[in-house]
Amino acid sequence: MHEGEGEIHADWVLAGRALQDVWILPGIFHGTTLRIPDAARHGWHIFWSDPLHHYYGRQLGRAVGPDIVQIGRDDTGQATRWSFSDRMPDSFTWRGETADDEAGPWQLVAEFHCRRAPA
Template sequence: MTTSVPRFTEALIAPGPTPEYPGRMRRFGQLVGTWAAKGSRLDEASGAWRERDFTWIVEFVLDGRAVQDIEVVVSDTHPSGFETVAMAVRVYDPHAGAWRVSYFAPKIGEYCHLVATPHRNGLRQDGTGTDGRPIRWNFVSITDDAYTWEGWVSDDEGATWLLVEHNEATRIR
């Protein structure tokens, strides 16, 4: 018996969401595609905001039971012309009724784990940052063609929150 071995991307990327949880898979599934994003990030030490442009690519993975995204930026030094700077995997946990989120940005040393639930007309992701502080990442607005995302951090266990990142994006695919 001969079996073919799939390539990594063929085994990872799914053609769509699992049919087991259609409504719940839509929560992050609505973001599947490619986005041109403009972001601003607060340097907490100086109080200065830094602007940045990036492309955000989102796909269904793990037989449609999860959504994975990567953040890429233009790079003059990388042979491909771009550099992948971060990725996240969002897996729906039917036992918890929530999404488990893991985010990795090794170049800046950021590794975060969050739990995501619906919130107003978007999604709220609550967790802990690499430095141990509570973080809250909100998709505050999602439409077919655009989204707005905010990153918050708390220095007092969630009593108050400081906005440290803001991204706006438009769909390009």
């Protein structure tokens, strides 16, 4: 795993129909996520793009207790699970896990402890 510092910027886009975040971790990756709510599925469609590393993924995200859990596959077909936990007004923990299939077992491949920067 890598260690480092970076930035995450998030805002509503597409006339308020989607949430986009941009992850900037110099020397590690730069990427963006587009999250589109789907009321019928009680979740969000998630599209991730990291053009530098040619890594792309699609997931479906839902609330699981106090956490947000996104499960899907990357462009190689590997199962992915990303979760937002320990959510507070100014911080959260993000974990990325992979597995051969969505039944697991899951292997932790990334963990970020994020906090809001002072204004």
